[in-house]
Amino acid sequence: MVTFDFGPAEVFVIRYRGRLPDARVLGALADLIAADAVRLLDILVVSRDGGGAVEVIEIDDLPAGSPFDTFELEARGITGNEDVERIADDLAPGTSAAIAVIEQLWAKSLAERFAESGAELLETVRIPAPELNAIAVAANIG
Template identity: 45%
Template sequence: MAEFRYGPVELFLIGFEGERPDPSVMSGLFDLVESGLVRLLDFVIVSKSESGDVDVIEIEEELDEYGLRDYELAALGITGEEDIVGFAEHVPPGSSAAVVAIELAFVRELASRLAASGGVVLTSERIPAPVVNAVADLADAEVEAELEAVVAEADAAD
């Protein structure tokens, strides 16, 4: 079977107040890392001044300072300059964010098995969680409305 060093990687821009993330901001990420579902590859701080000047801090030398001393960053530098510049456009003036590269470790096995069997992922699309939840809520509401209509019909027939 083909063995991949990495599974799919997602880049996230996580906004926060101040110049560094509060530990509570990062606890969800750290819980996932500790569970083995994801692997933290890279972590870059992007700050934008009120005037729009951007400051980028690649924290490999300052892991302790950012609460990451217990976490190995497995692929420092994998977040490219073009990625950082693109994400920096979304940081509001006077605030900061972290560009976080996360390997979807749980998908690495699937990727290995597909490659070993000759399968090829031709495309992939991520549906954002808010969209999935909104669609599921609509579907649940439709099912509930249909159920209520059936119950009302049954009551009327009695």
């Protein structure tokens, strides 16, 4: 039987105004973790203040009582510096981006079965929800 330490993961980059994400965003992520649907491998925030200065915020750097306190990172530091720099370059003053590496737990089992059978996953494509819904409307589906 083939087993992996980690399954497929996705990097989510969420841009917003201000320094830290809205508690509702973090709550949705916490709900998925509690339901064992995903595992949070890494998360950090890149913030550009009104003067243009960039700050990278690790959750360990936040004071106790922050909304990030509930998260345990399973692969801290997996987010690449090149990704952080690229995202920081695209931020307007007064905005931030949370970068979350999220393992899809259901997909881990699927990936193990693929490997076990000798199958090779060639590609996956994620279609963002707004785009998929626009496609469905255009095709008169739903």
